[in-house]
Amino acid sequence: xxxxxxxxxxxxxxxxxxxxxxxxxxxxxxxxxxxxxxxxxxxxxxxxxxxxxxxxxxxxxxxxxxxxxxxxxxxxxxxxxxxxxxxxxxxxxxxxxxxxxxxxxxxxxxxxxxxxxxxxxxxxxxxxxxxxxxxxxxxxxxxxxxxxxxxxxxxxxxxxxxxxxxxxxxxxxxxxxxxxxxxxxxxxxxxxxxxxxxxxxxxxxxxxxxxxxxxxxxxxxxxxxxxxxxxxxxxxxxxxxxxxxxxxxxxxxxxxxxxxxxxxxxxxxxxxxxxxxxxxxxxxxxxxxxxxxxxxxxxxxxxxxxxxxxxxxxxxxxxxxxxxxxxxxxxxxxxxxxxxxxxxxxxxxxxxxxxxxxxxxxxxxxxxxxxxxxxxxxxxxxxxxxxxxxxxxxxxxxxxxxxxxxxxxxxxxxxxxxxxxxxxxxxxxxxxxxx
Numbered sequence: 409x410x411x412x413x414x415x416x417x418x419x420x421x422x423x424x425x426x427x428x429x430x431x432x433x434x435x436x437x438x439x440x441x442x443x444x445x446x447x448x449x450x451x452x453x454x455x456x457x458x459x460x461x462x463x464x465x466x467x468x469x470x471x472x473x474x475x476x477x478x479x480x481x482x483x484x485x486x487x488x489x490x491x492x493x494x495x496x497x498x499x500x501x502x503x504x505x506x507x508x509x510x511x512x513x514x515x516x517x518x519x520x521x522x523x524x525x526x527x528x529x530x531x532x533x534x535x536x537x538x539x540x541x542x543x544x545x546x547x548x549x550x551x552x553x554x555x556x557x558x559x560x561x562x563x564x565x566x567x568x569x570x571x572x573x574x575x576x577x578x579x580x581x582x583x584x585x586x587x588x589x590x591x592x593x594x595x596x597x598x599x600x601x602x603x604x605x606x607x608x609x610x611x612x613x614x615x616x617x618x619x620x621x622x623x624x625x626x627x628x629x630x631x632x633x634x635x636x637x638x639x640x641x642x643x644x645x646x647x648x649x650x651x652x653x654x655x656x657x658x659x660x661x662x663x664x665x666x667x668x669x670x671x672x673x674x675x676x677x678x679x680x681x682x683x684x685x686x687x688x689x690x691x692x693x694x695x696x697x698x699x700x701x702x703x704x705x706x707x708x709x710x711x712x713x714x715x716x717x718x719x720x721x722x723x724x725x726x727x728x729x730x731x732x733x734x735x736x737x738x739x740x741x742x743x744x745x746x747x748x749x750x751x752x753x754x755x756x757x758x759x760x761x762x763x764x765x766x767x768x769x770x771x772x773x774x775x776x777x778x779x780x781x782x783x784x785x786x787x788x789x790x791x792x793x794x795x796x797x798x799x800x801x802x803x804x805x806x807x808x809x810x811x812x813x814x815x816x817x818x819x820x821x822x823x824x825x826x827x828x829x830x831x832x833x834x835x836x837x838x839x840x841x842x843x
Contacts, residue, residue, distance in 0.1 A: 411826030412802030412841060415644040417588075417596045418821065419631065420466070420520070421624050422459060423604035423783065424650030425612075426450060426793035431621060437629035438797070441648060445799030446807035446840050453652045453794055453814050455738040456691035456747075458784045460493045462651035462814060463521040463599065467504040469818030469832030471739025476500035477522055478741035483689050483698060485673065486681030486760065494535040494551070496526035504818055505595060507827040513594035516587050518580050520597040524551040530591055532557050532583065534599060536571060544570075560586065574623055577602040581627045588634040595825065598631075600624060607654045608779040645801050645824055649817065650794035652783040655693065657755045658768055660778050661725045663688035663695065663748070664760045666714065672707060673760060681760070686711045686745070690758040693785030696735075696744040708745060715748055725754030725765065738786070739833070752789065755782040804842045812837055 429449040432438040454465050454472060456479065464470075464477040472478045477498055481490040496503075505515045505528050516530035517523050523533040531552040537544045549557055560583040567582065569575040577600045584598050603620040610616040628648060635641040664687065667673045672686040685707045689696045697715065699707050719726040728749045736742035750756050757778070772778040785792060796812060799805075802824050815834030822829045823836045 409823070409826045409828065410843070412824045412843065413643065413645040414801065415592070415594055415596070415635075415640050416647070416821060416824055417631065417635070417644060418466075418598070418647045418649070419628065420463065420597075420599045421603060421648060421650055422599060422601045423607050423652065423654050424621075424624075424648075424795055425653035425791075426650075426795055427653065427791055428621060428650075429795055431618070432625075432795075432797075435622065435625035437625045437632060438648070440632070441628065441646065441797055441799050444805045445646075445797055446803055446805065446809065447795065447797040448809035448812045448837075449793070449795050450811045451650070451794045451796050451814060452787045452811070453792070455735075455740050455786055456694050456696075456784045457652040457787060457792075458691050459601075459604070459651060460521045464493075464499050465814050466649070466651065466817050467520075467597070467821075468499060468501050469815050469822075469829050469834040470501060471815060471833050473736055473739055473742055474501070474833060479689060479691055479696070483687060485684050485687050486675070486679075489538055491538055492535075493522055494533065495524040496522060498522060502830060504821055504825075504827065504829065505597065507822065507829060508595045508825060511825075511827065513825070514591060515595045516591055516593040517597040518584055518587070519576075519599045519601070521599060523597075529553065530556045530587055530593065532560065532580075573602045573605040574620065577623070577627065581630055585630055585634040588631070588640075589638045592638055592640055600627065604654075607781045609773050609776060611780045612654050612656050614780075641800075643801055645803055646799050647821070648795075648797045650796075651814070653792045653794055654781045654783045655752055655785060655789065655792065656781045657750075657753050657779075659725060659754045660766045660768055661750060661754055661756045662759055662762060662764055662766065663697070663715075663756065664758055665762060665764045667711070668760050670710070670714070672711065675760070679761070688748075688756070688758050690756045691784035692755050692779075692782035693789075694747055694749050695756040695758070696741060697746050697748065698743070699745050711745060715746070719748075722751065725751045727751040749786050752785075755779070755784070798840060802842050803840060807839055809837060809839060 461472040484490040519534040564582040606616040674683040730747040735747040
């Protein structure tokens with residue numbers, strides 16, 4: 409298969425929305441990308457539309473049910489901070505970076521989700537210390553490329569303030585620029601989360617979110633400049649994309665509160681979960697409902713009736729109940745009993761305490777108890793698309809793709825590098841490519 413580019417740079421701006429496109433067109437570096445590039449401002453995301461499944465989809469071209477990363481975090485009832493799908497082995501198929509390595513290409517990834525312990529030459533995985541006895545630097549070093557990360561931390565670690573934004577993305581940017589200049593990878597995957605964080609805690613169209621988009625424009629410009637200074641710009645393809653959009657909400661739904669009241673989640677006198685028959689696993693704008701024992705017909709009937717009844721009253725914030733078959737047809741986990749989709753203005757948490765419904769205050773958002781905007785919703789929601797922009801080697805100039813899907817991105821990237829991802833759910837967007 410003919411290779412169309414020597415260097416592919418994929419920049420994921422987490423939570424970049426189709427609604428942001430008019431603003432991007434006016435910012436200098438995004439404008440520069442679009443001047444000779446091509447784009448789609450109507451990219452359909454996956455279900456559930458949360459970050460880790462989205463990024464696994466981008467590098468595999470598959471839906472969550474087929475690549476195995478069906479949520480951000482695992483079912484760990486009662487844990488305030490469940491473990492995430494941090495590690496490469498959770499992806500059940502090959503990936504773009506696996507195939508690049510097989511062909512002898514140099515690979516690099518900075519905070520790209522689901523890359524812990526991946527076979528990537530220069531790997532700084534997105535992972536955080538999730539136990540009291542863990543230390544952030546040690547956790548990162550153990551699950552990525554140690555000497556590379558030590559070097560980046562030595563140079564730029566002073567810029568970070570834990571996981572706070574925009575400092576974390578500033579650190580990632582400087583590490584990216586250094587990586588381009590010194591490593592010149594054939595495949596570079598970069599994940600920026602500044603915008604996503606600002607939208608969660610300040611709202612979709614907040615001043616903080618708009619400021620983050622402007623910071624992203626500066627970051628894009630720095631990456632362009634690094635490619636030019638390293639002498640590889642003319643042989644590079646630059647992709648800027650979003651993984652999902654977000655929607656504002658003012659109320660939070662807590663289904664596990666009801667499941668606990670009905671005795672389907674059992675806790676001890678200290679509130680610790682000791683057993684469960686049914687559990688709601690949140691995806692923010694949607695949620696999986698699971699039963700522990702698939703042969704427990706009584707629990708299945710009880711839980712199904714409970715949520716179908718709740719959905720009859722729109723004040724409960726449940727827009728729709730999807731059967732496991734319907735959820736699977738959308739690409740979600742077929743092992744759930746069903747999925748619930750939140751009505752716009754609501755989102756779902758899998759906590760067990762408090763009221764079933766809670767109004768969200770600004771104090772809640774400031775203390776990060778709840779958020780003011782979320783993703784995870786069905787891609788069928790109105791104004792919920794994301795974007796894809798491409799320029800450089802192998803990309804036709806000034807092509808506007810009317811519509812594409814997140815699953816199409818991986819096969820398209822593979823085609824640019826002359827790779828094959830095998831049996832994917834998406835297809836190469838050939839109208840973009842200069843073949």
